[in-house]
Structure formats: structure tokens, C-alpha cells
Amino acid sequence: MIGPATYFRPEHRPALDDRTRSLIDRREAVLSPGYRLFYAHPVEFVRGSGTKLYTRDGEEFLDVYNNVPAVGHAHPRVAAAIAEQAARLNTHTRYLDESLIDYAERLIGAFPPALDTLTLVCTGSEANDLALRVATHATGARGVIVTENAYHGVTTAIAAISPSLGGDDSLAAWVRTVRPPLGDGTAMVADAERAIAELQAAGHGVAALIVDTAFASDGFIAPSPATRAALAAVAAAVRAAGGLVIADEVQPGFGRLGATVDDPGLWGFLRHGLDPDLVTIGKPMANGHPVAGLVARRPLMAEFGASVRYFNTFAGTPVSVAAARATWEVLHDERLPENAAAVGAELLAMLGELQARHARLRGARGAGLYLGVDVVDPATGLPDTEAAVALVSGLRERRILISASGRDNAALKIRPPLPFSRADAERFVTELDGALRDLGS
């Protein structure tokens, strides 16, 4: 028996089977020591389909963790599109390619009219890095306002505005943090006013406010009248100070927060009533193929493009576009945002029932298939990181993939591929119930 852990550590090695131990030894000999493996007992998958992943021995795992393969693991239409295009042609955006244009037209058509230009990049980090370059260029300022536990990526410039990566010490001098729009949202507004004043006093000025519109690392904040009011007030203050508003849709975008036939909006900023100048998109955009992008108001990109040369070799290539186009088509044809809304609501209700029976769970929340639930100490009601890690490990042994997240690493993060079914939701809740019982709660 291997004890619970979010990541593999050397002390877990003796309990491993020979193959796993051998793979880990080989891996550690050639990969950077920075690489980490999930679980004290790492898993090796060889096949995926829909919401399921399969090991070499044929064990089936239910995936409640992976948001990147949004239309389902190894979706045959996406795989076929990639295969067909890779066998035919892959160049770059300096030659004409109708498929790129066609994809951009469809994507831009899903945004408000003012957000009318697309720039493709390869990763969410590149998208946020470019958005910040554009904002800095347009405003002549460099101050950035982020939420207090935000994560926006790993380039030098973006790690320096991502407090979740390493606390305030690692933030650039021109970054200020604000509380997310919790409660009545007034705390965020007050923090933003203070941040703006500080940035101006320090001579940095205000280049941008950037928010993950799911507020995932800040604890999952679902849209509400309060978030609308708070974000509108903060955006107005930022704009009054000369700054721009960047919506980071890398995680919430492409329908994860759910959509209805009447309201098919694919983006978190729409649900919070935010009116951004720049929107970054990524993770689920091509179901795992490295595709991300920046959707922006034309005047900003015209001014940037007139004085800055930006060319991204691997971005917008025919194979990448084929992957993104097929993903887009499947998302719509299979009505996955609508499924996210329907199954997400059912799952949220099931979690509500479960937390009524288990004092260890509290605060089930979220939207669509992007949900969170806190794991707490039943005696104190405080976040219980140890119990959350034990639940993640217990669920791994029950063949459910999930992770813990949030400031205390004590919230279960629920963000499965979007074809997640009601049966999947029931299986997950049954196993979570079992894992809670195993914990003695």
C-alpha cells in the first residue's frame, strides 16, 4: 500500500511494480528534475476514448480531470482531420491557406463584434504573453492587476504575473493583486482602486487587468449579479486609469461553463458581463494539439502590428488549423456546451446531496463542467489539504482521475472532457462517496 500524495516522490519507489519503477528510473535519468508525475502510484495510459483512459492491462479510468481533450480523448473526427492534413501539407501563415481563413471566420463569429481579429499562437502562455505585450504597447504603461491566486502561464513575463506559482516574492514590481469577486464583490473593487493608485504612484501606470473568467485558481467563482457588478466596476476603474481588460479564457473558454440553446455563449466573460479588449484562448481549442490564440479589437492589433514584428512559426499551420476546425465542429455537432450545462447541473446537485451526507465536503459550486468542492476538517470547517490529497489518491485507486486545487490545495477540481455523461457523473459521485467512507468520514 502506497500512502496518499498528489505527486510521486522517491519514498514511494519501493512499493511500485517493476515496470513502473523501471519507467520512472529511465525517465528521471533523461528528463529535467522539474518534471513531476501524478500520484504516489503513477499511472501509465496507452489508449483513450471519450471520457475514459485505459492502462496497458486494460483497466478503465474515468477522467474527471483533463480539460484539454475537451471533445473526448482521441476523438475520431479530430484524429482523422489531423491525419489527413499531416499527410498532405503543413506550412505556415505566410502562404495563403483557405482553411485558416475559414476557421478564423467561424471563431471570430462567436465573439462580440468589437472583438474582431484573431492571432494564433501555440500555447496559453504564449497567448497571455502576447496579450500583455499588446497592452503594454498600447498603453505605454506596464502595471498589471491580477487576482490574488491567479495562474496565467509560464513564460518569464507571465510567470511574473501569476501569484499562484510562487507567492508575492516572485511577482514583478509592477504587479498588484486583488481579491476575486467573492461575496458582494466590494472587496475586489476596493482592492482594484488601491492597486491602481499604487501602480500610478510607483510610476508604472496601468497596462491591464487580466482575469481568468472561471477564477479557477481563486476557488471557482460562478457568474452572478455580484460578479457582474464587481467586474464592471473594476473594468471601469482600470479603463479610467488608461488600462485595458484582458479575459483569460484558456481554461473556461469553448463552452466548459455550459451553454443553452438560447444562450450558446462559449466564453466566461460573457457570463460575467465583462467587455474585454483582449481575450486569450487555448487548452481545449484543438483537443490537445498545441493551438492557442488571442482575439482582440482591431485598432490594438493594427497599432501593435505597425511597429512590432510578430511571427509564430508553428502557429496557424494547416495541421494545427485542421485540429482546431475539427474540434470546433465536434463541439457544435455533438452539442457539448449544452451537455456541459445539463450534466454539470445534475452533477452539482449530486455533489450537493453528497455534502449533505459528508461533513468533509462543503461549498460545491461552479458552472457547466467546471466545478469545485472544498474538502474540510469536519470539526473546524477549515480546509483540510491532507484529506483532499487522500481523496485524490483514494479515487485513483478507484480508477477516477481528479485533482486538488486552490490556495490550500484542498478543493477538488472537477473538469472532465465535455462528453461527460449522467452515467459518468453517477459513477464519479459513487466512487467519491466510497473514498469519503474509506477516509472514515
Next chain:
Amino acid sequence: MIGPATYFRPEHRPALDDRTRSLIDRREAVLSPGYRLFYAHPVEFVRGSGTKLYTRDGEEFLDVYNNVPAVGHAHPRVAAAIAEQAARLNTHTRYLDESLIDYAERLIGAFPPALDTLTLVCTGSEANDLALRVATHATGARGVIVTENAYHGVTTAIAAISPSLGGDDSLAAWVRTVRPPLGDGTAMVADAERAIAELQAAGHGVAALIVDTAFASDGFIAPSPATRAALAAVAAAVRAAGGLVIADEVQPGFGRLGATVDDPGLWGFLRHGLDPDLVTIGKPMANGHPVAGLVARRPLMAEFGASVRYFNTFAGTPVSVAAARATWEVLHDERLPENAAAVGAELLAMLGELQARHARLRGARGAGLYLGVDVVDPATGLPDTEAAVALVSGLRERRILISASGRDNAALKIRPPLPFSRADAERFVTELDGALRDLGS
């Protein structure tokens, strides 16, 4: 007839055929204004194979420009590997995946023993950005030394060390430029000593020297005893100042500079006798699939990994690894680095003959299939940008893809896919001869 231009501009529009004009109109309506198209008369390709690209009308172009599809356009083995894996599984590096380990073992085996760890990323920009983060972290300094017309990428941090993007004004305060190792190399050494002194005096310290080992944007400098001596002296001075040495192999790496059976080294730094601490790789690594990497000394990455969380969602995924592995296998099985050495030498000799007959060409140089030749004013011998652009345009009409490069945009940059044959070289030189005659030279 459309006049010569490196990039399409609005004034070229009237001369276009209806389809091209319509595609450009649609493209400009949805893509960022920063996007550019090659040529006054842009091209649209629908198929590629080996060193050839084909238009919708079946016109065949010889590709002397594209270094990314290094093992040939739409190589069937690479396409099949991508197709097979995309249909089976694509996850991330936090689960075990033997194919990732297997690829990393092969790749690391092609480096000197001290360069013993791999970190995969998605683009060359991300690789250089990470290398600089690691160097800054390891040294506690932030000063960077680059060659005077260097290009290393487009993230915020890397654009700020890339003088070729926009002149010294756009460089960060902690960047100093040095001349490349031309002539006897003493200028580079003197510049580096000055740069180190300045960085230390300004309180920046020296984090790193970073060099593209083909010195492509600095005019293509082939390895020689002088480059070895200069680079060794500069590296020693940088290390004495506490800095690290980064070799940017994004363009020269994976055998483009040629290799022999006796000396199969795939990296430019080996040819210049450089002993780097960090090596970045990219463009040809997976034949166009977005894969890049950082190869580094283990202690650097252990220290970085112990205090910095770095996870790149799309990097090292099974499909990306399948593309990189197949590319690696084809590169070796088809002996493409050896072909680069053999055909490159023949092509360099042909260019020498051509410049003996055309006073507009001068200074044919380079290594393997990474060659350059200057286009000059025959009267003055000075770089002639206009003539270079006219040659690029003339060659486009002759169905040869090539570009102009260098500080004056007056050097023809020759870097075809590596299966480039002797017949391809002859076809290119014949058409270049014709384009020169069309110019009246």
C-alpha cells in the same frame, strides 16, 4: 505584372487574380493586421512532398526556404506516426509514457555527457524563454549578451533580447550586443569584455551569453578555427563573470549544418567548439509539429525545479512525441545530415561558380544546407536590398521559394528541406542564374 516585394501590400491587390484577391480580403477581415503574406503575388499551396510544394492548379514549386519540414514536406512516416497516435491517445507528461522516455533517451544520447536533461516545450520562443529563466535563476543576475543582429524569439522576455526585431530601442536595459565572430574574431571578444564590464557596472551582472550557432541573422558564419577561438574566449569571459552559455540550436540543430559518417554531430555548437550550459532546440524537431526543447546540465535544472513550478500543458504529449520520434528516425534512416553535407557542399560550389559570372552575387558561404549569398550593387559592391527583393520575386515567378535575410535584407537565405538533391540544387542555380539575367546583371 506585379512589382517585386518581400511581402504583400495593399497596392499589389489590383493585379491579383479573383481567387487570391478574395482569399486575402477574407483573411484581412478576421486575422490580426500583424499577419503578413510572402510576395506581392502571394502563393497558395495545397500539397507538399519532399522538397516540393504544389498549388491548387498543380504548379510545382521547389522549396529552398522552409527549414521546418526538415525531413521533407508531409513525410509519410511522420504523418503516419501522428495519425496513429492521435487516434489512440494524447495526454500529458504527468502520466507515464514510455514513448516520451524513449525519445528523450535517444535525443540526450546525441549530446555531450554533461548536457544530460531534457525539458520539452512547444516553440523555440518558449525554449529560449525558459533557458533565460533558468540562467537568471541560477546566476542571480539578469544581464544578457547577444550578437548584434540576433533573433531568438517573440515572447516578451525574448523579443527584448532580439535586436533584429526592432533595433536597440526595443532591447531591455540589461542587454548588451556584441559583433558576431567574423574575421579573426577579436572584435567579438573585445565587445564581450566591454559588455561584461558595462553589465557589471550597471548592477545587472551577467546571466548569460546566448548565440544562434549558425549566426543566421548575423550573416551566416560557418565554423572555423577563428570562430572556435573567439567563442571559447567569450564563453570563458562570461563564465568568469558568473554567467552561463546558451547555444540556440533552434535553426542550426538536427543536422542542417551537415554531418559526415565520421562526425555525425547534429548541433552547431559542436562545430564551433562551444561547450554550452543550456541548449535550445526547435523548428525541425518534429517536422512542423509544435515541438521544441531545452537540453541542460542537470544541476541547473535541479536547482530551478526545486524552487520554480514549470509545467507546459501541450509539451511532451504522446502525439508531439510521436511526431518528434518519427522525424528523428527519418533523419537518421535517410541519412539527411550526411545529405546536407554532401549536397550543401555541391550547392556552395555551384554558387561560387555563379558569383564568378554575376557581379551581383558575392560571399557565398555557410555549412551544410544552411547557406547565404550576398546580393550587391555591382558598381559599389555594397548590399543591394532592392536587387535582393527583385531576385526573391523573380524566383517566385520561376517557382522557386527563397527569402532575403540579414541586417540589410540583402542576403539570399538558402535553407531547404534536408532531402534536397543534387538535381534540386541544379534547378535552383539554373533559375537563380535566369533571375539574375532578368535583372540585367
